[in-house]
Amino acid sequence: MPTVELLFSAQPEHVRTARLVAAAVARRAGVDEAALDEVRLAVGEACSRAVGLHRSNGVEAPVRVMLNEDEKKFSIEVADEVPGNASGSSPDAGADEAADDEGEMGLAVISGLVDDVEVIEGAAGGVIRMSWPTASL
Amino acid sequence: MDLSLSTRTVGDRTIVEVGGEIDVYTAPKLREQLVELVNDGSYHLVVDMEGVDFLDSTGLGVLVGGLKRVRAHEGSLRLVCNQERILKIFRITGLTKVFPIHTSVDEAVAATD
Numbered sequence: 617m618p619t620v621e622l623l624f625s626a627q628p629e630h631v632r633t634a635r636l637v638a639a640a641v642a643r644r645a646g647v648d649e650a651a652l653d654e655v656r657l658a659v660g661e662a663c664s665r666a667v668g669l670h671r672s673n674g675v676e677a678p679v680r681v682m683l684n685e686d687e688k689k690f691s692i693e694v695a696d697e698v699p700g701n702a703s704g705s706s707p708d709a710g711a712d713e714a715a716d717d718e719g720e721m722g723l724a725v726i727s728g729l730v731d732d733v734e735v736i737e738g739a740a741g742g743v744i745r746m747s748w749p750t751a752s753l
Numbered sequence: 754m755d756l757s758l759s760t761r762t763v764g765d766r767t768i769v770e771v772g773g774e775i776d777v778y779t780a781p782k783l784r785e786q787l788v789e790l791v792n793d794g795s796y797h798l799v800v801d802m803e804g805v806d807f808l809d810s811t812g813l814g815v816l817v818g819g820l821k822r823v824r825a826h827e828g829s830l831r832l833v834c835n836q837e838r839i840l841k842i843f844r845i846t847g848l849t850k851v852f853p854i855h856t857s858v859d860e861a862v863a864a865t866d
Contacts, residue, residue: 628778635776635807653838660809664777721810721846728845 618682618693619645624663625678626670631663634681638692645685646750654729655692655748661722662694662744668719669698669742689732691747700737755779757804758786766862767795772804775812783812787819796828799861808839813846820852829853831861 620641624630638659639652647655659681666679680695726733726744734745756779757772767790775783790798798819802808820830831853834840843849855861 628776631777632774656807657809657842660776660807664809664811667777718811718814721814724846725810725842 619685620683622681622683623678624681626667626675628664628667631660631667634663634679635660638681638683641683641685642690642692642748645690647690647748648751651748655690658726658730658733658746659692659694661726662692662746665719665722665744666694666696666742669696673698685750688750689747690750691745693743693745695741695743697741699739699741756782758782760786760790762795763858763862766797766799768799768801768858768862770801770804772806774807775805775815776807776809777811780809780811780815784815784818787815787822791819791822791826791828796823796826798823798828798830799855799858800830800832801858801861802832802834802839803836805834805836805839808842810842810846813842813848816852817848831855831864833858833861 620637622634622637624634635656639656642652642655663679663681670677670679675697677697682693684691723735726746730746732747736743736745755773756775759770761768769786769790771783773779787798800816816830816832823830833855835856840854843852843854853864853866855864
């Protein structure tokens with residue numbers, strides 16, 4: 617079970633809440649103070665992307681954020697419920713091109729920011745997994 | 754914290770002072786402001802980001818959109834920013850090559866290149 621799990625309806629106004637919660641849990645887990653800005657930005661990007669995907673695909677389900685603290689690292693998973701969107705395969709792709717572009721820019725920011733990041737596209741949806749080292753106490 | 758926006762004119766430049774967080778929720782307000790300015794004939798914009806606490810890729814997208822609009826009228830869009838945490842996101846996306854970034858409003862207003 618994750619240390620903290622957050623489910624929020626796919627609305628842009630809740631992304632800020634996800635950022636605040638992730639940064640608070642990361643700080644508690646011992647992530648370096650200097651890296652907290654990265655955590656905040658990366659989680660925000662991942663959640664914005666998930667919100668965009670849910671909205672443009674008419675998915676009513678909430679976006680799920682899992683925050684995991686273990687001995688050496690702090691990891692975050694942001695999961696959407698839009699199946700296999702890696703190649704932008706939504707049926708009305710034309711209308712959502714702008715949203716897709718923003719999602720891709722978000723991914724570019726995440727990969728530029730976070731050393732350990734993985735994007736998994738599955739039949740049930742996508743997951744962005746990121747982790748940061750924690751200070752050993 | 755929400756987004757705050759205010760505008761003022763210095764010569765032929767319009768300064769847009771932005772404060773707070775620019776993210777997926779608030780970026781549309783900034784987009785509206787920039788679109789409105791361009792529609793009203795302000796083509797030389799200086800976006801002062803010294804009061805910005807947070808900027809994500811949605812915000813970058815809005816700034817790029819603003820640049821595109823002013824360029825259609827042979828205008829300019831300059832940024833004022835000294836905060837390392839904000840500059841970093843321009844750097845990792847390569848946008849430091851796209852936007853002139855200044856250290857003060859005075860410098861941005863004086864710039865003509």
